[in-house]
Amino acid sequence: MKKINLKVNGVDYSVEIEEDVRLLDVLRNQLRLTGTKEGCGEGECGACTIIMDGVTVNSCMVMAFQAEGKEIITIEGMATKSGLHPIQRAFLEEGAVQCGFCIPGMVLSAKALLDKNLTPNREEIREAISGNLCRCTGYNKIVDAIDKASKYMGKEGDVNGI
Amino acid sequence: MDVNKTYKGVALQEVLTLLQQHENTSKVIAGGTDLIIQLRECKVTPQVLIDVSSLEEIKGIEIIENRVSIGAATTFTQLVNSPFLNNGLEGLKEAAKSVGSPQIRNIATVGGNICNASPAADIIPPLLVLDSELYISDINKSRTISLEKFLIDKGQVDLKTNELLCHIQFNNIKNNQGLGFSKLGLRKSLAIARISVAVWVEVEENTYKQVRIATGACSKLGVREREVEALLLGKPVEEKTMQLGAEALKTQLEKRLAGRKGMEYKREAIQGVFKEALTKATYLSKT
Ligand SMILES: Cc1cc2nc3c(=O)[nH]c(=O)nc-3n(C[C@H](O)[C@H](O)[C@H](O)COP(=O)(O)OP(=O)(O)OC[C@H]3O[C@@H](n4cnc5c(N)ncnc54)[C@H](O)[C@@H]3O)c2cc1C
Numbered sequence: 001m002k003k004i005n006l007k008v009n010g011v012d013y014s015v016e017i018e019e020d021v022r023l024l025d026v027l028r029n030q031l032r033l034t035g036t037k038e039g040c041g042e043g044e045c046g047a048c049t050i051i052m053d054g055v056t057v058n059s060c061m062v063m064a065f066q067a068e069g070k071e072i073i074t075i076e077g078m079a080t081k082s083g084l085h086p087i088q089r090a091f092l093e094e095g096a097v098q099c100g101f102c103i104p105g106m107v108l109s110a111k112a113l114l115d116k117n118l119t120p121n122r123e124e125i126r127e128a129i130s131g132n133l134c135r136c137t138g139y140n141k142i143v144d145a146i147d148k149a150s151k152y153m154g155k156e157g158d159v160n161g162i
Numbered sequence: 163m164d165v166n167k168t169y170k171g172v173a174l175q176e177v178l179t180l181l182q183q184h185e186n187t188s189k190v191i192a193g194g195t196d197l198i199i200q201l202r203e204c205k206v207t208p209q210v211l212i213d214v215s216s217l218e219e220i221k222g223i224e225i226i227e228n229r230v231s232i233g234a235a236t237t238f239t240q241l242v243n244s245p246f247l248n249n250g251l252e253g254l255k256e257a258a259k260s261v262g263s264p265q266i267r268n269i270a271t272v273g274g275n276i277c278n279a280s281p282a283a284d285i286i287p288p289l290l291v292l293d294s295e296l297y298i299s300d301i302n303k304s305r306t307i308s309l310e311k312f313l314i315d316k317g318q319v320d321l322k323t324n325e326l327l328c329h330i331q332f333n334n335i336k337n338n339q340g341l342g343f344s345k346l347g348l349r350k351s352l353a354i355a356r357i358s359v360a361v362w363v364e365v366e367e368n369t370y371k372q373v374r375i376a377t378g379a380c381s382k383l384g385v386r387e388r389e390v391e392a393l394l395l396g397k398p399v400e401e402k403t404m405q406l407g408a409e410a411l412k413t414q415l416e417k418r419l420a421g422r423k424g425m426e427y428k429r430e431a432i433q434g435v436f437k438e439a440l441t442k443a444t445y446l447s448k449t
Pocket residue numbers: 042043044189190191192193194195196197198214234235260261262263266269270271272273274275276277278282283284285321325326327328352353354355
């Protein structure tokens with residue numbers, strides 16, 4: 001057992017962990033943030049994507065102890081009191097969600113892209129979600145949604161304030 | 163998984179001390195993208211994990227006089243975005259860009275790719291043609307060894323259990339030199355290379371004054387193709403030379419992979435991949 005300190009969605013946590021667990025396990029089983037999904041458990045599918053210190057990572061590919069001192073954003077950290085994040089809104093409006101299993105990861109990959117580049121072209125969007133597999137949608141509507149979100153976010157200006 | 167003790171290193175000396183103390187029971191973890199899978203499949207069974215992914219001393223890229231130094235814990239994303247690598251080294255960035263997916267590149271490290279020593283490790287061929295030297299330390303001493311000598315066999319490297327790979331260094335590229343990389347993957351993202359080729363050239367008066375070639379996934383290791391290199395030396399920059407190299411590589415693969423699955427495919431495919439890498443390298447040496 002070991003205690004680690006990390007910040008998730010703006011909240012400081014101090015968690016007792018077993019030393020052989022992954023960050024994915026801590027998020028889901030201990031912090032009960034079950035929006036982060038486990039698909040393959042091997043870094044291939046992106047269902048477990050989170051943002052850690054500003055970049056996307058697969059949380060199945062991070063040991064929990066390695067997250068000491070890190071700042072993490074999960075899907076639960078996207079919406080605010082004033083409503084859904086523009087990326088989430090665009091996903092709903094474009095019908096980009098079918099079974100939904102891949103969507104938390106898709107939304108976070110989209111956020112990591114749009115935080116750096118508010119005017120991506122379709123190729124850049126496809127590249128940004130190239131580590132997120134979806135077995136339902138065929139990707140086109142997801143790309144449409146991210147494109148739409150980029151316009152929302154461009155208009156609304158202050159991305160972080162939303 | 164037998165892991166029951168973990169350390170997150172913040173200083174090099176501390177990590178080297180821990181490695182010494184837990185010499186026979188520990189494993190270094192960087193990005194974890196190879197190791198975590200091996201741990202979960204019980205292919206490796208350390209009790210102690212020592213994290214080096216936040217170790218500033220072995221992260222990042224620097225130019226020291228005419229040498230480029232890459233910290234072993236530098237991620238592929240950091241390498242791709244580095245302002246210190248000039249155009250001639252495009253092949254190195256391209257190899258890094260071709261690894262896995264954005265999520266993998268954001269944590270997977272150059273040092274992990276080398277120490278895991280998969281035959282398909284993408285950063286190995288370009289580092290081989292740059293004649294890279296590895297800087298390795300234990301608590302008492304440091305040593306250097308060429309990357310080529312460091313790679314012993316598939317998944318096997320010349321590294322003791324108390325040692326840490328700290329830096330990778332090579333001579334910076336000159337104006338009349340270029341490094342090209344080309345890879346044939348199954349699918350763009352998440353493609354573990356079937357085959358890849360890195361070519362480094364120095365061109366003078368439209369002839370190849372120096373040539374270095376390395377292939378990935380064409381042997382049990384990333385390897386230098388010295389026989390092909392020798393053939394191209396001093397030859398003019400022209401289509402005929404490129405064809406000569408492509409055919410020689412084909413012959414090499416036929417010999418090396420005789421009786422192995424995929425030989426017929428690889429010996430054909432390698433020619434196109436090689437031509438692309440040579441064309442890029444030659445172009446970069448002229449711009
Ligand atoms: C989905 C997926 C896709 C992938 N795609 C590719 C691809 O396209 N191309 C490719 O080449 N690879 C690919 N890989 C493999 C892997 O991502 C790379 O080999 C990566 O570079 C490993 O680095 P790491 O930091 O994650 O290593 P780790 O898993 O942390 O470590 C790997 C090994 O190296 C040792 N080690 C690490 N750093 C050091 C050090 N500084 N000193 C001594 N020993 C050290 C560890 O003990 C361990 O044995 C992929 C992996 C996954 C999961």
